[in-house]
Structures are given as structure tokens and as C-alpha cells.
Amino acid sequence: MHVSPVREPLINGEKSYSDITNDVMAPIKAKPGKLWFAGLTVSVIVMLIGFAMIGYTVWFGIGTWGVNRTIGWGWSITNFVWWVGIGHAGTFISAILLLFRQKWRTSINRSAEAMTIFAVMCAGIFPLIHMGRLPLGFFIFPYPNTRELWVNFNSPLLWDVFAITTYFLVSLLFWYFGLIPDLGTIRDRMKTLWKKKVYNFLSFGWKGSARHWHRHESMSLILAGLAAPLVLSVHTIVSFDFATSVIPGWHTTIFPPYFVSGAVFSGFAMVLTLMIVTRKALNLQEYITVGHVESMNKVIIATGSIVGIAYITELFMAWYSGVEYERYAFMNRALGPYAWAYWIMMTCNVISPQLLWIKKLRRNLAFTFVLSIFINIGMWFERFVIVVTSLHRDYLPSSWSMYKPTIVEVAIYMGTFGLFFTLFFIFIRVFPVIAMAEVKSVARSSARKFLGKPVKKQKTKNQ
Amino acid sequence: MGAIIYGHFTDELELLDAVKELKDKGIRIADVRTPFPVHGLDAALKFPRSHLPKVAFVAGVIGGSLGLLFQVWVFTKGWPLNIGGKPHLSLPSFVPVTFELTILFAAFAMGIAFLLRSNLGPGKIPDILDEEVTNDHFQVILTVKNNSLSEVELAEALAATGALDVKQVNEEK
């Protein structure tokens, strides 16, 4: 396969196949450092505090939160949508970019997918705990019961149950089946017997047979074909939670594609936040290069702009509709008591990513890191704006009110960060953060060594 | 009886050439083991296209129709509740669940089919001849059983393609 000489190599540093194996496996082989332990400890503590607060909520009731008769969903659903959104990058990268033959995905898809799974786990907590009666949560499954009452297939929350479950399971499948060959690689490098046994168990007896590879590739492609619409469907269905309603600011037809776009936007931002740190910490700069960051930044600017256009479309259409409730809802967003949230959202999501039109900034890691955090914040506020400002002043002014979270809600949100990072810290020690086999497979067409390109001086200092 | 002859390459292009060479000689290749899917190897080994997509399709159709029919049954026969004045057969509402079940069934059926077909699964012990095939060795395996040539001839042929470390083991069975 021919590769145009104008293309930038995806792997720097003259890596041979075994170099790739060794570099990626280094964190698994090495003894974890102090920083890792410190990070894990902090994460676990924060996670436990969060779990304790969940227990507190379940025990005493949702009244421990700041939600009220007007605003039935506050931080919980905001966080849910935010985490689910973040969970969109991984599968987007590995499925949709695979379909679009974007080779740069290979260096980041593994960790992005792991992040997806962890984020979906964090997300899944919220719809569960926001239920007033969590112990009876199993009612949402269509199981035969004595009263022969099934579930309500009209409800977007029920669709969510199916969508999130399917998404989680299929993402896990996709991720794990991609891991199998790499687990085989680890197994064969492990010296301790029990570790070898464990990895052999996990690798399902992988031996690199050409027939297996053949089927594996075929399966990956079809899985990608299935996962691609699945990714779209998940946030579409999440958007249905709002868009099917009659609440101005919730009920708008643009929500499905706009939510998907926003999800990918926030997901990529989170991938960037994590990758920029991880590549440094795990010494993977040559695999996750500035070129990767730039590519991701391009996705960010595309999705961010779509989100921006959707915001403006919504705003315009609210005016254009001539419906006073719609008009008021958007006036209230921009100028009402929660205007600060709206403008944080606008600044972080629409204005700041536009800076990425500048190539220098796209390739600047420090800038990208800061921007990615801005976007994470902005996207959280987007959901906050949608959930809270739409509800707090809806149809009847008599019921309007304000919402302020309690410490319990804040602690639960923080707790999900604890869970997320706990899992992530364990992940980087146990599994290869880069898909070795996939990187090797594109090495011939994309690695500096095979392309025979001289190492150019990188302009960015902070690599 | 059945001896196994194997050797390896360190570059996939050499492997491809070797496979073609062996094929030209009419030698049947028992297995090729590589650290990653080598582009063009499928064609060289003349693998037919996998049937996994068909499995996915059939399973997807089953999952989707089961999902749809179940929803229709619940709302029209099982317990036709009046929910929000919507018609009992509220088809647009059934789209999301039907879709999700299609994907779920298709993906998992294919995953399971892959494992069964490839004899992979948790705890399976592989017959590994060279641990470096999961690193950077591209290994070709020939067996006497399905070739007309003798062990020595096969080994020579393999070595002639430039394979390194050509070795022979006797199958235990």
C-alpha cells in the first residue's frame, strides 16, 4: 500500500516491532511508582466517600439533594449525560475512525475505549441512584412478574436502559476482543507462572494464527459497523430523555444529532486530558505523538462547531417559532438567573475551540490540555443548562424556582471521578494502554523507521 | 508420526514472499502465526471470506424481530394500557429498543461464534511453538501429515525461503 510522502509518520523514534512490544509493556512489567500509588490512594478515598454519600442518599432519600418539585433532575442527570457523553469517544475512535480508515486511531483507541467503559460505568450510577426507590430499581427490566405488568416501552428512560446496557456490553466486547491478542503478547513475556496463567486465561488461548487473525479482522470490521450506529444511538436516546418531553428548552428536534456531536466533543476532550498526561507518565510520547493530538483537535473543532451551530439554531428557532414559552425559555437561558452557566457553556464550548483553527495551537500540548479541561467544564455546563434552566422556569410561573446542589450531590459526583480514576490507574498497570498488534499492523505504512524519514526537530517544546 | 516443521521470519514482507514460494511449490502450509494481521496474507493463503458477518446478520434479525414482536405483544395483547393517550401500537416508540436489541444480539452472536470457530476461550491452552510470534516473529508451520513431502524436504523447502531457525517437533498424538 502506497503512502504519500506528505503524510506525517504516526510513530516516531525508529521503532521496531519488538520495540513496540517492550515500550508498551514497560508499565506492566515495572514496579509501580510512588506517584501511581498516591494517585490510586486518592482515587480510592474519593470513590469511597462518594459511595458513602450514595448510601446516605439511598437511606434518607432524594431529599438530601437540592432538587425540588420544579427541578426534578439536578446534578444527577447532568452528571449522567456528561459521563455518557465522555464515554462516546472510545467507541467513536475505534469504530467510526476504523470505518473511515483513520490510521491514527490505533495508538489511542485502546485507552480511549477503556475510558469509555469506565465513563459509562460512572454514568450508569446516576440514573440508578436518582431513583427514589433504588432497591426496586429492577422494575425497569421487562421480567415476568405476578401482576403481568411489563415496562413502558414509550419511555425514553426505558430506552436508556436498553441503550446504555447494550452500549456498555458491546463496548466491552469490542474492547476486550481487541485486547485478546495483546494479552497473548503479555502472557508470552511474563516470567512468573501465576501471572502467565492469569494472562493466558484472559487471552483466551491466543496464538496469533493467521486464520484467527483473519476472522478477528472480519469480526472487528463488522463490530465497528455495528458499534458506529450504536454510538450515535446512545446519545440520541439520551437526548430523547429531554427531547420527547413538552418542556421548552428540552423539546427540540435537533437534540439527537447535536447530543451525539456534543458527546464526541466532550469525549475527545477527556481523551486528550488523559492522554497528554498518560503519554508522559508512561513514556509513550513516540506512539501518541503531537500528530495524534492534532488529529484529535481537528475532531474537537469539527464537533465543537457543530455543537455551536446547534446552539445558535436552537436560539434562532426559539425566536422563529413565535411560541412565547420557547422564546422565554431561551431568553431566560441567556439572561435569566442561570445566565452565568449559559455563558460558561458558550465560552468553553463554542468560542474557545475556535482557537484550534490555528495550527500552532492545535499542536501545542499545554494549550490543548488546558482547552480540553475547558471543554469538559463547558460540556458539563451544557447539560446543567439543559437540565436545570429549562425546568426552573417552564410553563406556569407559579411553580418556578431555583436549584442549588447540596454537599451530598457534589460528593457523589466527585466519587464518580474517584471510581473513574481508580479503574484507570488499575487499567494502566494491568493492560496495555496501546493496542500493540494494531500499532504494529500500521507500522510499515506509518512508522518513521519503515518510512525511512529523518527525525525532524519537533517545534513543540513540551512534548 | 506427524512431525511439525516450523521456522520464522522477522519481516512480514519476507513472510509473504515465502508463503507464495511455498504455495508455488505446492506445499500446504499448516499455519502461519504472526504478531499482527499481515496485509495480503489472507490472499496468499487463499482463505475464503469469513462467515462471521452472516452470523451477525442472522442474529441481528432475530434480536430485532424478537424485540419488536415482544413490544408489540406487550402493548396490544399482554396488557394494553392507555399510556398518555398514545396508540397501543405505538411503533415509533418501539424503534429504539428494537435497534438496541438488534445490535446486542448481532455483536454477541458474532463474538461467541468467533470464539467457538477459532477454538478460543477463557482458559484455553494454546500450542505455542515460539513465544516470539506475539512479539516480532512471523512463523510458518508445516506438517508432514498434510503434505506429500518428507520432513527433511519440508524443512529444506522452508529454509530455502529464508526462514530462520527451522525446527522440527513430533506431534504428541
Place this chain on the structure above:
Amino acid sequence: MKKQNIPEPVPFKFGKKLKTYLGIAAGVGLLALLIAVFLQQLPSERIWANLWMNALMFLFLGLGALFFWTVNTLGESTWQINIQRIMESMGLTIPFAVILFIVAFPGLKDLFEWTHTEHLDKILQKKEAYLNFPFWLFRFAVYFGLWSFFAFYLRKISVKNDFEPYEKFLARLRATSGWFMVIFAITSSMAAWDWLMSIDAHWFSTLYGWYIFSGMFVSAVAVIILITIAFRHFGILPNVNAEHLHDLGKYLFGFSIFWAYLWISQYLLIWYSNIPEETVYYVERVNNFGTIFYVNVITNFLFPFLALMTRGAKRQQLYLAIVAVIVLMGHYLDLYLAIMPGAVGRENASIGLLEIGLPFFYLAAFLTLFFIFFEKAKPVPENHPYFIESSDYENI
């Protein structure tokens, strides 16, 4: 693969035979129009609506192709380089759509309720700041100005590269594509509101612009597929192989699903909430245009979804061409459904000689312009840095 190994394309000649065929097609279209006006004496709004609809379809093909080209440029994809000149030439037809639109201008009063400024109801009065003729006309000019500029400028850079092989052209192409993308994202939605959504002046849907865009894109891809297959058949583009068709087929397949996704998103949400201010649009279509309403979903989603699911289907050129034709007609129907219920109404709207015949004129006009532009440059941009990549790749 080396560049030398790539077969040289045959330069295209817009021959007499082709011109004759196109002339006949145009004649058929005109005849249909004349019969409709003078013999059948169809109601004026139906005539104008048809002119409007065909002008839109004409524009969609060019604009969709231009979008396709620029988005691929931005995505650094390579497979399309071999058929890039098709997209370029299609894009160049955009400015000519202006004429077709202007031809329909006398019928604006028949098409758009909001142009009757003398008796606007309360809601339309609220919208008057946007829906008024001078501003509308201004926007019309702006959209066409911008699109035409980009179509010609991008083409200019692309053609220049044929003579001055220089890496920098790629960068400029990308930068310009980026700007176009921003402009396009805004203008495509707005144009959809101005020219289609405001026919049902009371109705609104935030998704509408994107929905129309998806239909436009699929129509353009269908036409690109048809032209590509024809050019391959006649040896004009010898490099085009099954891989390219496969990719085009994937786009047709994928974006048919995308169109269906937007369709169901919009329909489901409005169906679900059942608020009269929104349902009015669908009630009109489901009750009075029921058959077309369902046929639309079948031809534009179910049919391509099933027809193009397998790998082989996308690589079989005749089969793919048939699917493309049907999908193109499906999107013509989609446009019909967007315009007719609001502009013509159930009493007068139907599919007759005019609806079937008139598109031939527009198609002939489109192809004539296309061939003229295609003839003017090399059939492939052979100095494009990714040209070789485009001729040498495989779908898994």
C-alpha cells in the same frame, strides 16, 4: 505502486451524440412543462412548485458534491482523488442554479404564505423580522455568492496543481475547504429554512436544516456514483476500480441510514410530544400524502439499507447504479413531500406528467453543464499528493 504503473485516463470529449441525447431529454422536459401549462392547464401553484422543486434538486446535486469533496479534503482521505474532478465539475453548476431559481420567482407568492404581507396572522407577524422578502432576497444572494465563490476558487486551486505540482496547494485546498465548511454549515441550514421550511410558515423544527442536508448529500452521492460508473464504463476513468465503488457504495449506504436517523429523530420527537404547533406538518403529510409518506421511507432507507448491506453489492457496478437511481428518485420524492403539501395542497398536488417529465429538462441542463466543466480539466488530478494512494488501496 508507482505512478508510472497507473493507467493514463482518457481525456473526456463532450461529443455530439451525447449532446443530442441531452437535447432530447431537455426537450421532453420542456414539452411536459408546456403540456402542463397549456393543455392540462394545471393550477399555477403546482407549476411553480415544480419549477421550485427541480431548481432545488439541481442545486442539491452541485452543492452536495462540493460538500463531499471538501469534507474529504479536510479528512485527509485519499480514495476520492480519482473521482475528485467529477465532484469539482458538479460543484461548478451551483451558480447556474440561480437562473433556475429566478425562473420560479414569479411564483413566490403562490409558494410562500408569508409573502402575503397584507394579511399575516399573529405568529407570522412575529416572524416578519426574518421572513420578509427583501431580507430573504438578500440571503438568497449571499448564499449563492458564497457557494459560487468557493466552488470556483477550490476548482481553481485544484486545476492549478495539475500544472504546478506543489505541496502547498494541498494546504491551501484544505484551508479553503475549512472555510467553506464553516460557511456551508450555517448557510445550508438557513437556506433550507428559507426555501423549504418557510413554505409551511407556521411550522418549525430545529433539525430541519440538517435533515434537508442529509437528503441533499445522498442525492449528490447517488449522482456521483452514476457518473463514476459511466465514466469507468467508457474508460474515461480507468483507475476507478471496485474499491472506489465500494467506498461510494458505503457512503450511499451509510448516509441513507443517516438520513433515516434524522428522519426518525424528527418524526419520533414530534409524534411523541404531539404538540399541535409541530404535528401540523406531519398530520398534513400522513393524512393527505400517506402513500408517498411511507414510500419515501421505504425507498430512501429500507431499500438502500437492505440492498447495500453486503460487500458484494457495493462492488457490483450495475447493481450499484440501479440502487443509486432508485435512491435518487426517492430523494426527489422526499423533496416533493417537503414542498407540495404546503405549497400546493392536497386538492391540487399529484404526480403526473409534469412531475415525471420536467426533471428531464433539469437533469439535461445539469449534465450539460457538468460535461462542459469536466471537459475543461484533466479527468484526474494527477499531481495531487495522495493520487497514488487513491489508486492503490483496499477495503478490508
Place this chain on the structure above:
Amino acid sequence: MSEENKYWHILEEFEPIKDVRNPKGREEVVSPTSRRNFLKVLGLGTASAALIASCKRPVEKAIPYFIKPEEITPGKAAYYASSYFNQNEFCNVLVKVRDNRPIKLEPNPKSVITPNGTSGRVQASVLDVYNINRYQHPKKNRETIDWETADSEIVSQLRQLANEGKPVILLTPTIISPSTKKLISEFTQTFNAEWHQYDAIPMDGWREANNRVFGTNSLPEYHFEKADCIVSVGCDFLGTWLSPVEFSGQYSKRRDLFNGDGNLTKHYQIEAGMSLTGSNADMRIRAERADYGRILAYIYNQMASQKGVSSNDAPTPPQEITQKLDKVISDLAASEGKSLVVCGDNNPDYQVLVNNINQLLGNVGNTILFERTYNHFQGSEKSLETLLNSNPGAVIIWDVNPVYNHPESDRIKAAIEKAPLSVAISALPDETTELCQYILPSPGYLECWDDAEYKSGVVSVLQPTLHKLFDARQAQESLLAWLGDETSWRDTIKNTWTADYFPLQNEQNDPDRFWVETLKKGELVVDATPVSVSLNSNEIESSIQKINTEKQADGITVELFENINIGTGHGPLNPWLQEVPDPVTRIAWDNYASVAPSVARQMGIQNGDIVQLGNLTIPAFVQPGQAEKTISIAVGYGRKKGIPEELITGVNAYPLAKVKNGFRLFTSSGLNLTKTGGHEEMALVQGHQSMEGRPIVRESTLDKWKENPAAGNELHEEIKHHHTTLYEKHEYKGHKWGMAIDLNKCIGCSACVLACNTENNIPVVGKKETARHHEMHWIRIDRYYNGEEENPEVVRQPVMCQHCDNAPCENVCPVAATNHSSEGLNQMAYNRCIGTRYCNNNCPYKVRRFNWLDYTGADAIPNNRFDPANMTLDLSRMRHNPDVTVRAKGVIEKCSFCVQRIQEKKLTAKNEGRQLEDGELQPACQQACPADAIVFGDLNDPNSKVSKMMKDPRNYHLLEELHTLPSVGYLTKIRNKS
């Protein structure tokens, strides 16, 4: 319901419900809940059995419950006629008793005084019986003693004091019971005692004025339904003045455009603070409290000059008011003999003017009748003064709390403490009982025998519906005991009746039968001797002179008023009443200083900022329509003694009242308003005051309505015309329930809210939770302001679940816990609900309520109860309606259209083999509404009232443009203004 004895029972003579189909005594409908609660009551088995017995014969031994008393059918309610009287409010009621427990009070439709409905306070009073804070035993110096000891000690001391010639003082609230009056006079004679009546908010000034002008200090009947023009100067006659439930009914009769002929009253309200009545007025004129006298004088003078009667010099009120008054005066003049001027002030001089104005207008004899007079408000400041000035040997304080609610409480306190014998007879501890040596617990009125002559010649009975829960004894029984009279109190009453009233009637010949029939009806109307009126117009001059000399003090005038829920603050501070927001300010659980917006802006006062007024520190509330120099504060708050800490709210404003010229006046002038810098979060239920121009409450004026009955409601037709739908409506065969609410009749009194609370076991969440918008009420009364903030127009709208046929809430519930019944009810399956609150989010009306915490104790998790008002104690839970599930934590609840009542009445009709009659079936809100604003019925029946109302051109649905297809309709508000 032709036969009245089917309607309710009496304990005297049990008549089982005649049921053709069901064999006697068989349980009909026993929902699981009622069975469970029924079993719970078994714990109280002894008492229950004893109750049945005790009313007939003395209890000899406890009877196990499995021998079922004849009168009781478990799961079936019995109704007893009784009356509610609490110092200043009277209402004939039916007590609904389930399994021996009174659980709800309903209006007695046979009543001549209050046939339409009840007030909120009446509704809530059923809870007072089950109050854990009640005295449970007699006490001496805080030590529990037994009744015999207490009696013998008190009697011996009383005799001793009588011998010593020291006065024995009996201080009671106004007594309207003829039997009790007799008994008291016996007591005063025997023990040489003085009897004084005391009212927390007296009307002695008014009685004095009547005396001066009409020659009688009686309080005449007012007939608002006969008045074409009502002018009220600071008089809250719909909320708290004289006989509000009665007046609400009268008033709403003349606001009825559906039955009526469009002959609406014209109601002017001149007032300083926004009152409930003022907010209902056709035109409200904002005036300073200090100007009331001058306004009345101005009206009188103008009227007098029109009549050619000599007028008196008087300072005129400010010009912007006189301008408006001229219109008032011309309207009054135009409806001579058909108008009514009322004033709520206790200043006799004001009332003299009012009386004279009414006299000039010829209203006396037309809208003001002295044929029957009111017997309440007998208390007099002068009487109290004699008490304080005498040196009493004994004080017996019976159910009044002057230490709390008299401005000079120190003097009263001193008098009590000085007395050698002090006895308190009270159900509950309060500031006054605290000071007494002996405390004799008295039972609640639902445990008592009593009678009442509220209006002369209209005599009612009270009968016990519950065995005394505690070791309590009625005050009358104590008096009987001290007198050594062995007759039971019931027999004493019966004797009074057979002696005094039996001869006055001619329906019954047998005195025993007469007594039984009276108990069934609850009320007896006999001819009363009309009070003779002798006019005296000479008083006017001196009154105007006194008004002339009223000093116009600088600074702020504080006016104290009675809040419709809390009233005077007497009794146990019912948590239901506390939690219902004030109908004007929409604040619950608190009192506050209402400040005009302009003043607030000037001083930078925000809602909840603590301000200082004299010695009072109190949170401020910015009240549109408030006069600038007047600050209004509700009394009745700030009680501390005998109240659980969670219920102590607000500030006691009584100390600001003044005794002037021998009358207690509830204003205080010359005060300074200062900000203290503190802030308090108030439980403000509705934060937004404006409708934002949305067509939520639609209104028009009478003139426009006469031209076009759909005036103000043009949108309805337009929206209906544009209604499109993507799916057909479901068909409702059989019944289809619906409700119509006439916004023109609703006065916003909140009786419906409290009736709903009682009927549906709605939890109380307390002040903090209410402030966090966690209130649980199923029906709320939205209030919006229109126009300028200085004096806005007010509209109200009761909103409950609209039972939409296209309910957005139902669609989104993932577990189908809420769906539509075949009769069009939007129903909730509580045990299916998992509490996602999605339904509430998607409800455009926001009528769904979520159990945020374990308010009811129904949650499975232990030790997590949140119950600030002690509503989940076993004792309080005895009040629960067993037909309504108590909801657990984490469950959504909402108005069910009282589905339990629907089922009950449907079943009754079915058992009787007949169709359900229109109007037979009333949800609790409709039943309690004193203004008849709510109508419920079958929409499938074209002849039902609700169907007809839904077809009225005034009818519209809330947010109908959303096509939610509500089953609740609203009829536009029509103001009588041009």
C-alpha cells in the same frame, strides 16, 4: 339521598344502613389498607369498644373487639352531625368516622348557616384531637394528680374563698352554648363567681358602635348576596371577619355567571395591607391604615350631602383616594338598599360611621338584618379590665390564652400569679396554663357533648365521635362536679333542649324523639325575637370629632391582622394549617412584616431581611399593593409554650396591639422601620408573581362578557381550531370524569387544600422543606399579580392534576406506574413507582409531588423518618384515611380526583341498582369549597353540570395549546369593572 338518616348517623340511635343486596354487617369494600389500619386499631381495641359503649351506658368492662359492635362495619364510614366552633368561627359539620375514629369533617348540607362548605381551619381541626402534646392527666403544680383529689381540693378552696368574699373569676372564651351558659350562671351563683368572656381579637368596639347608633349591641346578620355594591374598608369578610364561611357562600352566589344572570356584585375594597378579600375585589383602593377614619368620614359626608343630611367637618383623605372614592360613592348611591358597607376595625368611632352610612343607604333592614343576631364575640375589654382591677381570690381560666394574646399580658400574668387559686381548663399547654396551679385537661370538641347557638334561634349540637383519648374532662363536667350535680353533661344538655327548645318546635311530639332527630340533623332552627333597633344619629358628630383629633403620627403604622390559616393562634398550631401558604403572600410557616415595594426598594429590603419595628424583630416581605406607610403583620405566630420546637415559628405580634378608650385596637402607629442586617429564609412557595403575559388565568370584564360570553377566552376557540394530532383519542365508554373550576367564584381561601390534605393523608414536611420547595400539596392555589406593583390586580387559580388525556407524564414513566384509567383518570400505582421524577419534569403543570424523604414512616428503611410535625406518631396516624395509601419515601404522588370516593359512590350506586346521580360524587376539594367554585362529574353525561360548564364559552383548559387534553376546565374570571 332523600332520606336524611341514610346520610349520617347519630350515636343515640343506631340505624344500620339498609342494604338490599348485602346481608347486614358484611364487609363491602375493604381495601388492604383499611384492613391493615383496622387491625392497627385493634391495639386500641379496648378503647374502641369502650367508646361504643360509653355513649350508651357506663363501661363496666372491656369488651374484646372480635365481638363486633353492631354499629360498626369495618371499611364503611359513618357520619355524625356536629358543629365546629373555635372562638371566632363556626361551622356545621358532618364528622366522618371510620372504625371508631373521626377522620374527616365535611360540610352539613342541611345547615342553614354553612351548607356549602367549610373553612380550611375546620378541615384541619380533625387533627387537633390526635395531638400528642395535649394534657393527658389533671395536674397540680405540674404533678399529676387524680380528678377526685383535684375536685375536692378546688371545691374546698372555692367554698373557702366564697366564704371569705373574695371574688372567684371564671374567664372563658365567648360561650355560645345555651346549656353551658345556664351551667355557668349556676356556678357563678353557687360560688359567688364573676364570669368574664375574652376574645383574642374582640369586636366589642363594634358592639359599642351598634349600641350607640342602633341602640343594641347585637351583631346583625349581613347579607352579601343581596348587595349589588359592597364597600369594605379593611374588612376581610371572606377570610376572617365575623362569619367568613357563611359570607363566602353568599359572596360567591353573586359571582356566579354560569347559573346567574350576569348580575354581579360590585366589590370595592379600601385597605392598607392586601387581604384575601381585597385580592378578590373588583376594585381595590390602596389606602393608609391611618386614613380609614377619614375615608369613612368622607364617604359619610358625601353621602349625607347627597341625602341632604347635614355633614360634619372632617379632614379629607389624600386626593388620589378621594378621586377613587367618588366613584365608590356614586355606585353606592346608585344601589340604595342593595349595598353594604363594612369595616373590620374595632374602633367604635369607625363603626359608628359605617352604621350611619349603611343607615343613609337604607341598608338596615335590607342587607343588614337584626332579626337574628350573632352570639359570638361576647368578649369585652372592659370586662377584662374589671377582672384585672379586682383582686381575685381564684381564677379559673378556661381555654383562653390572654398571657399570649393580650398586649398587656404582664398585668394578666401578675393577676393570675397573685391569685391564691388558679385553675386552667385546657386541652393543651400554653402560656397561660403554665402559670396556673391546677391544670384540668379538657378534650377536643370531637370528644365532647355540647350545643351552640351561633345565631339567635339557630341552635346546633355537638356530639362526641371518639372516646376520650386521654384522661380529660370537659369543662362543663368539671363545673357540674364542683356543683355536686350528678347529672351527666349530656343529660344536662338534653334537659335544656327538651325544656327550652322542644316547646318552640312543632315537628316532633315526643321529647325523646325530638332529641334524637335533632342529633341527626345537628341543627334546630326556631323563631328568634328580632332585636328592636332604635336609631340615634347623634353619635356621628362625636365620632367624627374623635377621628378629627386622631393624631397623624409620623412614621409607620403597623396593622395586625388575622391570617386565614392560623387565626388568632389559639390551640395546637395545627401543622396542616401552618403548611398551607397564605393565599395572598404564598408564605407558609411564618409571619412577616409586609412592606410596600417602593419602601423596600428605598431601604434595600429583600424578602426575608429581618427588620425592627418597635420591640419587634421580624422578617420583612415585599408585598405588592401594600400601603407605603402601613406595615401589616399577622398575629397568631410566635407561640412558644406547649408547642414542639419544630412548630415554633414566627413572632408574636400581639404586643403591638393597643388598648385605647377601653377597646383593644390592632394598630400601632408612629413606629420606625429599620433593617437589622439579619436574614431568614422564609417558606415562600411561589416566588414568581407575574403570569409573564401567558394566557394562564384568563379574565375579562362584565361589560365585555355581556357582549361576548367568550370575552377574554378568544384563544380557546383559536387553539381548538388549530388542534391537530398524530393519533386518535382513546374512547372512554362509561364514565369520563372531569372537573370544572369557576375562577370567578374561587376566593382562594385554601379550604380545598386542607380538605385534600385530610382526605388523602398528605404528609407535612415542615418549614425548611417547604422553603426548599418540597411541599406535598396535591392542590395549590396559584396567585398572580397584574398591573402596577403599588396596587396590582390579583388572580387566583386552583391547580391540581389536570388528568390530561394526552398526559406527558404518563408517556415517560419507564415502569408504567402512571397511566390512564378507562374512566379518564390519570392514575398512579404507588407500589410500582420507582421515583425517577421524570413524570414530574414532564408535567407542564408541575402538580406531581415527590416523597423526598421519609415523611410518612412508610419506608422500609428504619430510623430515617423525617417528621418535624409529629405527623407519623401512632396517635397522629389514627387520623389517616384508611382508603388512601400512605406513600413511601421515593414515590411520586398527585391528585387522584379522590378515586377512593369515586369507587365508593360507584359501588353504592351499583348496590342500590341505580345510576350515579350528578353531584352525588364530590371530591374532597369540591365538598369543602365554601364558594362552590369546583364542580366534578361525568363528562360523558351531557346533562351533568360539569359537562355543561365545559361547554360554557368561558371554559378553557390550562395550557391547552399543548394538546395535553386536560380533564379540568377553568371558567374565565370576569371582573365587574369598566
